[in-house]
Amino acid sequence: MTQKSLDAEQRAGTGTQRALARLLADVAHLDDVPLDSHFFDELGTDSLVMAHFCARVRKQGDLPDVSMRDVYRHPTIRSLSTVLGGDEPAPAVTAAAPEARPPGPAPPGPEPPPERGSQVLCGALQLLCFVGYAFLLALITARGYDWISTGADLWDDYLRSVVFGAVTLLVLCTLPIVAKWVLIGRWKSRRIPVWSLAYVRFWLVKTLTRANPMALTVGSPLYVLYLRALGARIGRGVTVLSRSVPVCTDLLTVGDRTVIRKDALFGCYRAHDAAIETGTVTLGRDVVVSEATVLDIGTSMGDGAQLGHASSLHPGQHVPDGEHWHGSPGQPTDADFLAVAPARCGAVRRAGHATAQIVMALLVFAPLAVGCLDVLLSKAPRLMTVLEPEPTALADWVFYADLLLVTGVVFFGGVLMALIALAVVPRVLGRLVTPGRVYPLYGVHHAAHRAVTLLTNRRFMTRLFGDSSAVVHYLRWIGYDLSTAEQTGSNFGTAVKHESPLLSSVGRGTMVADG
Structure with missing residues (x-):
């Protein structure tokens, strides 16, 4: 066969390649699809078009199935057909970490199915822990309120509220830390069979650490101190914005000045083959982990490395020093995910912010919560008849009418007050933040921006108005520009989120996929 005939055959492609090209041309409304043209960069398709293409391929009985992962990893007809035909070339070897060791023995197989008795015992212990913790909280709250309500005057009530709030906060914050060190000690890389007693200890520590009030300080220096108290090795100047609290903290290492953005997952464990597998996650200095990323166990990033938005590192992957990766699994890229230059944020500013958070919690939020409870119980007799009914009242329809009335007033009144606050407070605080200007963390401007973000991302409100025609009006109400x-x-949907509704604008004909 001559070289010319070989080139012609290569351009024509195999039968599978021609079939795939015809389907893509039909789905993307293209006249021709060259076999070596990039789906996104050259043919101009997007994820929705390629998802339609995958669905069309699956309907063809004579073609192998195609997934979106195949499309992203092999974005041409020729490379895609090579993979589907089983002739995929060996993957490129990425740079290994300096401390990388030769692969060990093959991983163990799946755990045997747990016995029914183990499942029942595990569920019973979990229920017992839940009921006991709820009872403890109820007992502390009731005793504390009784003590506060016996104060001589308003000032005495306030002082008692501060003392009670401080003691309660100290207990709730230290209990999960003590439980972790008593029940677990130091986390190590291991496999924990599900429904076993070791799994119960894992579950209890995970639940307590994520229910700790310190988890509400995410994004502040207090949160970093909390992770250190749980055993994590975290350097100076680290900022963690993700609300997903890591569980196996002794296996987490984060270098100086690293930034972990919101919605990142780095729990240092995973569920696999009927077992919980724990493993290390190591981040060097000046690392940037972007939003909605997943760092599986056994992953690491070198100094100055970056991982793009909605990306992931699979077990064993390592991002070398200074490299930028994105995708799932992560691959090298030239994109720069550090869009803002560093700003000065010294130890004094961080310490001042942490101190202000503690002072606000003890001197403002705790007394305010107690005061609201006192007003409800002492100034609303009808509410007392519902909360503490007489035994004979349960047979009277008036009790249930009062219950319905109180429930309706509390629910709809609370929603109305929340809507008023969401319409006013973010717009007032938004005047302290100028779009396009860089502000250092933990200052007045950062506090205003963070308050707007927290107030306007309430899950209750998005679940109430989301997935309905009312959500557009709700988003306009809190500040979205939806004029066109x-x-x-x-x-x-119910998962809509934003940094600031005052800076969010959506025009006519816009389509944003789920997630």
Whole structure:
């Protein structure tokens, strides 16, 4: 066969390649699909078009199935057909970590199915822990309120509220830390069979550490101190914005000045083959972990490395020093995910912010919560008849009418007050933040921006209005610019999130996929 005929055959492709090209041309409304043209960069398709293409391929009985992962990893017809035909070339070897060791023995097989008795015992212990913790909280709250309500005057009530709040906060914050060190000690890389007693200890520590009030300080220096108290090795100037609290903290190492953005997952464990597998996650200095990323166990990033948005590192992957990766699994890229230059944020500013958080919690939030409870119980007799009914009242329809009335007033009144606050407070605080300007963390401007983010991302409100035609009006109410948007249904689901609604604008004909 001559070289010319070989080139012609290569251009024509195999039968599978021609079939795939015809399907893609039909789905993407293209006249021709060259076999070596990039799906996204050259043919101009997007994820929705390629998802439609995968669905069309699966309907063809004579073609192998295609997944979106295959499309992203092999974005041409020729490379895609090579993979589907089983002739995939060996993957490129990425740079290994300096401390990387030769692969060990093959991983153990799946755990044997747990016995029914183990499942029942595990569930009973979990229920017992839950009921006991709830009872403890109820007992502490009741005793504390009784003590506060016996104060001589308003000032005495306030002082007692501060003392009670401080003691309660100290107990709730230290209990999970003590439980971790008593029940677990130091986390090590291991396999924990599900429904075993070791799994109960894992579950209890995970639940307590994530229910700790310190988890509410995410993004502040207090949160970093909390992770250190749990055993994590975290350097100076680290900022963690993700609300997903890591569980196996002794296996987490984070270098100086590293930034972990919100919605990142780095729990240092995973569920696999009927077992919980724990493993290390190691981040060097000046690392950037972008939003909605997943760091599986056994992953690491070198000094100055970056991982892009909605990306992941699979077990064993390592991002070398200074490299930028993205995708799932992560691959090298030239994109820079550090969009803002560093700003000065010294130890004094961090310490001042942490101190202010503690002072606000003890001197403002705790007394305010107690005061609201006192007003409800002492100034609302009808509410008392519902909370503490007489035995004979349960047979009277008036009791249930009062219950319905109180429930309706509390629910709808609370929603109305929340809507008023969401319409006013973010717009007032938003005046302290100028778009396009860089502010250092833990200052007045950062506090205003963070308050707007926390107030306007309430899950209750998005669940109440999301997935319905009311959500567009709700988003307008809190500050979205939807002046040119056209209501065509729900438009936004219950998972809609933002940094600031005052800086969010959506125009006519815009389509954003789920997630």
